[in-house]
Amino acid sequence: MSSEKRKELLIDVLMDALSGLCIGIALYNFAADAKFPLTGLTGIAMIFYQYWGWKIGIATIIMNIPLIVWAYKVLGKKFLLKSFKTMAIGTVMMDFVSPLVPKVDIGNLFLNAVVVGVFTGLGYALVYMRNSSTGGADFIMMIIKAKHPHMSLGRIFFIVDTVIIVIDTIAYAHSFEALCYGFVISYIGSLVVDKVMISADAGMMCMIVTNKAEAIADAIDKAVERGTTIFTAKGGYKGDERQVLMCACSDKQMYQVNRVAKKIDVDAFIVIMESKAVYGEGFKRFKG
Structure with missing residues (x-):
């Protein structure tokens, strides 16, 4: 064994x-x-x-x-x-x-x-x-x-x-x-x-709509050592393209994520959600 x-x-x-x-x-x-x-x-x-x-x-x-x-x-x-x-x-x-x-x-x-x-x-x-x-x-x-x-x-x-x-x-x-x-x-x-x-597998997820995604991603990495995902989205009203940054972290780390995002871009649109389960690098590995 x-x-x-x-x-x-x-x-x-x-x-x-x-x-x-x-x-x-x-x-x-x-x-x-x-x-x-x-x-x-x-x-x-x-x-x-x-x-x-x-x-x-x-x-x-x-x-x-x-x-x-x-x-x-x-x-x-x-x-x-x-x-x-x-x-x-x-x-x-x-x-x-x-x-x-x-x-x-x-x-x-x-x-x-x-x-x-x-x-x-x-x-x-x-x-x-x-x-x-x-x-x-x-x-x-x-x-x-x-x-x-x-x-x-x-x-x-x-x-x-x-x-x-x-x-x-x-x-x-x-x-x-x-x-x-x-x-x-x-x-x-x-x-x-x-x-x-x-x-046991829960966490938090943050969606940040901003024009300074790369700077915020770098700040999050330095503050809480969490990776982020950046993708481009289109506004439904004016049709403007903006960057959306997605970050999964623990509930204890979310305060720091929110703080550094607002510090870099005060106009950022931030949505914070509770995730029932988070799997992958930095979190629990999924076992089928």
């Missing part, structure tokens, strides 16, 4: 462990006592925990076994093996390490639900960023998508989550309030997943 592959494997293991710890804290320290209905096979496993005290992670793996067999042809051997590694490491952290973390009594069900959503969302995001999966509902959704390609993943995700939350509510939560908290947790968790995964 090459040093690069060993490094990738080490990062995978660390992310899997941190993910399992985050999800375990959310489940054992906050969700279980409040009897919140949850999504995915974790939600089904919570039923076994509430009635018979089964370990949530172990119960989830047991339920995943038939899904792994079922999903083998759809998802492929490599992805399934990586997912099983994630589940195994995550289960150890979830069932045997996270319960050692002292419980915190927040005293407010809504704040409790927010904490569960944030921790579970963070845990799942760490796994998804490494192109792995915790199995369960992920496998179910991918199988459904393969069988019914016309259905959007968003619709499948909503249907699967709704069904499991309702089952949990009927099984042990027994209240409409708990049902609402279940959807709150699911919504917050999805927001955290999106935010973590997008912000």
Whole structure:
């Protein structure tokens, strides 16, 4: 095994462990006592925990076994093996390490639900960023998508989550309030997943319309060591040709970019935008 592959494997293991710890804290320290209905096979496993005290992670793996067999042809051997590694490491952290973390009594069900959503969302995001999966509902959704390609993943995700939350509510939560908290947790968790995964590759982009593009490009390079792209554009009103300078940088560098541009050309037209992902030299390399 090459040093690069060993490094990738080490990062995978660390992310899997941190993910399992985050999800375990959310489940054992906050969700279980409040009897919140949850999504995915974790939600089904919570039923076994509430009635018979089964370990949530172990119960989830047991339920995943038939899904792994079922999903083998759809998802492929490599992805399934990586997912099983994630589940195994995550289960150890979830069932045997996270319960050692002292419980915190927040005293407010809504704040409790927010904490569960944030921790579970963070845990799942760490796994998804490494192109792995915790199995369960992920496998179910991918199988459904393969069988019914016309259905959007968003619709499948909503249907699967709704069904499991309702089952949990009927099984042990027994209240409409708990049902609402279940959807709150699911919504917050999805927001955290999106935010973590997008912000990891995010940056800022600046478009500067000016007649002094080369001077500004040189100043930006000296100020923040960022390259720029210059192209010619034509105004829609008068038809005048002007230069447009495009620069991608971090949010911390954008202030300097804006400052040097205005210093060189006070009449420059500047548009600053948030970029959800930036790949290439000076940023994160894209891996297909």
